[in-house]
Amino acid sequence: MTNEDMPWVNLTQEEVEELRNKKHELTEYGKQRLKEMMTHEEMLEEAERRERSNSVLTRYNNYYNIECAALAHGTPITPEFQQAMALECMIASLRCENLNREYNEIAISDIEDLIEGLYNQGRESLKKWEEFKDSADGVA
Numbered sequence: 001m002t003n004e005d006m007p008w009v010n011l012t013q014e015e016v017e018e019l020r021n022k023k024h025e026l027t028e029y030g031k032q033r034l035k036e037m038m039t040h041e042e043m044l045e046e047a048e049r050r051e052r053s054n055s056v057l058t059r060y061n062n063y064y065n066i067e068c069a070a071l072a073h074g075t076p077i078t079p080e081f082q083q084a085m086a087l088e089c090m091i092a093s094l095r096c097e098n099l100n101r102e103y104n105e106i107a108i109s110d111i112e113d114l115i116e117g118l119y120n121q122g123r124e125s126l127k128k129w130e131e132f133k134d135s136a137d138g139v140a
Contacts, residue, residue, distance in 0.1 A: 053113040053114070053116075054117070055097055056113065059093035059097060060090055060093040063089035064085070064089045067089055068085045068086065068089070090114060091106065094106055094110055094114075
């Protein structure tokens with residue numbers, strides 16, 4: 001939209017940019033205030049979701065370690081087998097977590113939570129590896 005579209009408004013480009021920036025600041029402020037206004041119930045729901053996510057990750061790790069890591073030489077024959085086994089481990093861990101109810105469909109959010117947990121677990125492993133490597137270099 002340009003000034004030609006609204007002849008009654010005479011704003012310079014700088015004023016338009018300033019208004020855009022203010023709009024962005026207000027939007028961010030509003031988002032922050034909404035987060036701060038989270039109810040106790042919402043906080044409990046979020047804590048329950050995180051606990052469930054951690055439980056699924058633990059179950060997944062257990063299944064994966066039994067099914068994949070315990071194979072001869074620690075790996076399956078092909079990457080495709082490893083991928084298939086990882087998906088089987090995901091399904092088994094989510095089914096286990098939902099034993100008290102009928103569970104025929106997997107929510108995408110459950111899969112996303114598991115993926116996020118695996119990425120976080122990987123980052124933590126890399127940090128520990130770097131710390132170990134740094135301390136080992138100091139000894140040598």
